[in-house]
Amino acid sequence: KLRTFGSNTDQTQVVDALPGKGISGYYYLTKRPVMEGSERVVVEVRDRYRPDRVLRRESKGRGGDYEIDYDQGTILFKEPISSHDSDHNPIYVVASYESQSEGEKYYVYGGRGAFRVTDRLEIGATGVTEEKAIGNYHLLGTDLTLRLPRKTVLKAEFAQTRGVFEEDGLFSWHSDQGWSATLESEPLEKLRVSGYYRALGDHFLNISAADVSRGTTKYGVDTTYQVRPDTHLRVRFFDEQDNLNHITHRLVAVGGQTKFKKTKLEAEISNESSSESYVPLTTSRTPFDISQETPRDLTAAKLGLETEL
Numbered sequence: 001k002l003r004t005f006g007s008n009t010d011q012t013q014v015v016d017a018l019p020g021k022g023i024s025g026y027y028y029l030t031k032r033p034v035m036e037g038s039e040r041v042v043v044e045v046r047d048r049y050r051p052d053r054v055l056r057r058e059s060k061g062r063g064g065d066y067e068i069d070y071d072q073g074t075i076l077f078k079e080p081i082s083s084h085d086s087d088h089n090p091i092y093v094v095a096s097y098e099s100q101s102e103g104e105k106y107y108v109y110g111g112r113g114a115f116r117v118t119d120r121l122e123i124g125a126t127g128v129t130e131e132k133a134i135g136n137y138h139l140l141g142t143d144l145t146l147r148l149p150r151k152t153v154l155k156a157e158f159a160q161t162r163g164v165f166e167e168d169g170l171f172s173w174h175s176d177q178g179w180s181a182t183l184e185s186e187p188l189e190k191l192r193v194s195g196y197y198r199a200l201g202d203h204f205l206n207i208s209a210a211d212v213s214r215g216t217t218k219y220g221v222d223t224t225y226q227v228r229p230d231t232h233l234r235v236r237f238f239d240e241q242d243n244l245n246h247i248t249h250r251l252v253a254v255g256g257q258t259k260f261k262k263t264k265l266e267a268e269i270s271n272e273s274s275s276e277s278y279v280p281l282t283t284s285r286t287p288f289d290i291s292q293e294t295p296r297d298l299t300a301a302k303l304g305l306e307t308e309l
Contacts, residue, residue: 001114003113006110008105009106011035014099015207016095016097017288018095020043020082020090020092022080022081022083024077025074026074030073031073032099033070033100035097035098040095040097041059041065041075042058042059042093042094042096043057043081043094044056044057044058044094045091046089046090046091047089048087049238052213052288065077104133112124112127120147121145121147123143123145124143125140125143126139126143135164135173137207139160139161141157141160142157143156150185150187152185152186158177158180159204161204176200176202176203178198178200179199180196180198181197182196191223191224192223194223195220195221195222196218198216198218198219199218200212200213200215200216210287213242213288215245216240216244218239221235221238223236230259231257233255234257234268236252238250242285246277247275247279248275249294253269253271254268254269264304265304266302267301270302271299272300273295273297274294274296279292
């Protein structure tokens with residue numbers, strides 16, 4: 001499979017992630033004016049432990065769900081957007097749109113190719129270049145998908161970017177790399193295992209991915225064992241390191257859930273720890289900074305009972 005595109009335009013793509021505020025609006029976009037009809041608005045519920053992990057996603061439609069002022073760059077919803085759900089997971093408004101600049105037109109072009117080597121192995125490559133007045137942005141990547149027995153799927157990706165950064169009031173160009181790997185498997189009939197690893201350089205920049213935090217190393221494992229059709233045990237572990245802001249965050253949790261008739265019982269024991277560090281308002285962690293919410297060291301037990309009367 002081969003795909004390619006090219007455009008000569010004075011428009012640029014922008015992706016904004018705006019935390020829900022418990023109100024209908026206004027939610028202010030970072031660039032304006034917005035090209036009419038170019039926006040895609042999605043409300044996402046993200047994991048409170050890992051904001052880069054999307055739990056639920058709901059697309060919104062203009063007119064039925066929200067109104068937008070293209071000149072002012074504001075969105076007003078018909079209903080309030082909560083800041084958190086009932087499980088204290090944060091909610092974000094993610095808007096992807098195009099904004100018109102006042103400068104001259106530039107070229108944006110790229111392509112993607114994928115080759116299925118065998119029924120189990122597929123490799124691909126992606127390249128994108130966006131020309132700018134101060135220089136050209138580049139993204140090059142290669143990926144691999146390997147399917148093995150026992151419903152095992154391994155995905156690996158490597159990418160290199162070149163982008164501009166503002167440091168001490170000056171703009172400078174940097175190149176850096178990023179690695180990512182995920183594994184999902186059912187080694188036993190009732191056992192499911194998933195794991196991930198991601199390492200991004202301090203100057204890695206993907207302008208289309210709002211939740212990619214540069215300068216971070218993240219890895220974790222999630223295991224579920226089904227004891228009976230209505231009973232399962234779960235073990236979770238993750239470790240995250242933010243090299244730019246000198247922050248660490250770790251979680252280990254063991255729990256289970258069972259159902260009988262109209263009653264559901266769940267229990268969990270966890271240990272969560274993080275390092276304390278000052279994070280400025282403008283940072284690589286914006287807008288998914290949870291450093292003020294993570295505990296320095298916490299051991300907790302949770303017991304839940306739900307029944308239908």
